[in-house]
Amino acid sequence: MKRILKYIMAVAATIAVLSSCGGDNKETPDVKVTLSATPTTVTFAPKATGTKIIAVSTTGDWTATPSATWFHLDKTSGKGKGSISVTADENTGSDERTGSIRISVSGAPDVTVSVSQGADNMVPLTATPAAFDGTKRASTTYQLLVYSFADSDGDGIGDFNGISSKLDYLSDVMGVTALWLSPVHPAMSYHGYDVLDYFSLNPEYGTEDDFRNLLAKAKAKGIDIYLDYVLNHAGKDHPWFKDACASEESQYRDYFLFSKTPSADIQAGKLPMFPKNGFDAGQWFAVGGEKVGAKGRFRFDLDWKSDSAPVVTVTETDAAVETGSSKKYIYYGNDDKCRAFVEDGDGKYHIVVDFDSDWGFLIRTSSETWDNGTKYGGKAGDVIAFGEPFTLNNTEAADIVFKEVTYYHSHLWTDWFADFNYGKASEAETSPAFVDLANSADKWIDMGVAGLRLDAVKHIYWSETSSENPTFLDKWYDRCNATYKAAGGEGDIFMVGEVFSDAPATYSYYDGLPSVFEFSFWWGLRDVLNNRRAGKFVADIIGYHDAYKARRSDAVPALKLSNHDEDRAASDLGKNLAKEKQAAAFLLTAGGKPFIYQGEELGYWGTKSKGDEYVRTPMMWTKSNTGLASKRLGSKIDKSMLTASISVESQLADEESLLNVYKTFSALRNTYPALAEGQMSVTSIDDPAIAAWYMTSGSSKLLVIHNVANSDKTIEVDDSMAHCVALLGTAYVDGTSLKLGANSSVVFEL
Secondary structure (H helix, E strand, O other), X not given: OHHHHHHHHXXXXXXXXXXXXXXXXXXXXXXXXXXXXXXXXXXXXXXXXXXEEEEXXXXXXXXXXXXXXXXXXXXXXXXXXXXXXXXXXXXXXXXXXXXXXXXXXXXXXXXXEEEEEOOOOOEEOOOOOXXXXXXXXXXXXXXXXXXXXXXXXXXXXXXXXXXXXXXXXXXXXXXXXEEEXXXXXXXXXXXXXXXXXXXXXXXXXXXXXXXXXXXXHHHHOOOEEEEEEOOOEEEOOOHHHHHHHHOOOOOOHHHEOEEOOHHHHHHOOXXXXXXXXXXXXXXXXXXXXXXXXXXXXXXXXXXOOOOOOOEEEEEEOOOOOOOOOOOOEEEEOOOOEEEEOEEEEOOEXXXXXXXXXXXXXXXXXXXXXXXXXXXXXXXXXXXXXOOOOEEOEOOOOEOEEOOOOOEEEOOOOOOOEEEEOOOOHHHHHHOHHHHHHHHHHHHHHHHOOOEEEEOOHHHOOOOXXXXXXXXXHHHHHHHHHHHHHHOOOOOOOEEEEOOOOOHHHHHHHHHOOOEEEOHHHHHHHHHHHHHOOOOOHHHHHHHHHHHHHHHOOXXXXXXXXXXXXXXXXXXXXXXXXXXXXXXXXXXXXXXXXXXXXXXXXXOOOOOHHXXXXXXXXXXXXXXXXXXXXXXXXXXXXXXXXXXXXXXXXXXXXXXOOHHHHHHHHHHHHHHOHHHHHOEEEOOOOOOOOEEEEEEEEOOEEEEEXXXXXXXXXXXEOOOOXXXXXXXXXXXXXXXXXXXXXXXXEEEEEO
């Protein structure tokens, strides 16, 4: 009985247990906790710039514990996936230091991230260039404005003797081998680009004997003289042009471009310097300022049934003057009146005005803007008659005139200049203008001038992109070079053309000239320095130079920063001295022929917004600012800039001045053939803030490196850094590592 009772009790207990489990036989699985961190090694440079990020991945709550106090975590705990930002202090010690970060989560093994920081064992660089042996190997040119460079006689105007007195500065400080003088001929304006006599010198600058003296003294210093020559046009008061305007029988009539109907003559091919689409009404001016307008009370009736060919009719009237409010306007008068027409409906308008205009009138559809299509006029040479309907157009849109007139051409859109007529480019050397101008150049070349800078050469023939200008320039160069050689000149005459365009647009001009200004060099460099990114600058410059050489094996790229027609480099760089210094270093370490503009070496600033004079400031030679050649610039001088500290005297005494950067790098260029005459080529250095290239000439090879960032940059260099020959700013080396300070530049001899 007891056994049966025990059995029953056991069964009951089993049933009770099963009931408490709900009848479910399945086991509950264990939950596995995971933890990972990436990366597991973090390394800081000695300066400890930047932040390192560690990615944490886990299913639980985690903690992070640093082992040292020299590095810092932005957080020490988190949940699930997250990240830790790690920063470090600068390591000022001489030894590497290490530490770790332990990341923990309950239920999983810890993860350890190793942290290390190197010691700064970099050695500061010092430059040890070869001693300058007195031979100027470079072909650096100094651009000076005769009227504002140096005054020798106290009349406030720069002159030839003033230049002669500064040859020691130009040779010994600036290290130049040539001077480009602003136009030296008598002219209508202070700047000299509206020449009155190509065979004479401006008497304000001195006599021919003074000029010969300058040539002789400059030659003794190893300095050539280049003249600025204006072949595109003469001043409108030039005796040749005045005589040509006076009579169609003048011997000078063919020297210039005249037409009574220029648009039609161009279309008919009667003016071979123009393509058939080469008419621009804004480039044609009435001879002698002849008045082609009218005066009186006139009624203007406008029939605007067609936007493409509206019609205007002018009649004399005694009716009262009216005021309209439509969106059609008559524009006229010497004071540029703009009057709204009265709207009559059905596309008809009229207005009565007291008309007084020397130049005629135009019809406009806007009183505020001159956007394309808003100006209506006639065809050049067309004359409106009272009572006769006159069809308007908004393509050519020449002034509507009341009498026939003879026009002359000025490609630069000013009546101050009269363009020369050279006829067909293939026969230009036979044109009377070419012959006389070449004869004038012969005089100065025979006297000892060694080169010419040719102004506005892309405007000589109307088309900038055709072969005409290069063909003309080739003929001009050959003529002048023959004269130069006959006069005993050494080698070939130097000649550089101004083509104010991006580099690719200048390629064809090397078919005519050995040198063309590379405006793209400065425009690109300006962007590099201001954006602090080297980008494609080096590749672009090398590409340009290769393209020049493909056109002409003896091509000489003419490099520059700003010039007399542009805002000053210092202004473009925000008057940032570090950038200005580095711009000088770029200019004097690149391939090509550098041109340095008067005052650029002193850090002159100025913009053209209030007048060109503000970028043509006189040289300030002394702290006391005495003898300033300022008269020709009048009041348009920023005197706040001309303090004692910016003077030549002050900057020569200051080893850290901009002037001394120019002096140092000019001497370097004169010392090393690789800089003086070498070719640029790319390096393997690849950093967005670094511009680097090789300069090579024969067995002479240099490595040039510029850091354009506003902070230190450390890069790896494959080449030897054993011999530093130039340094701007700061540089440190440790093995193959080079650390350059902000806006720092270095040159190594290889």
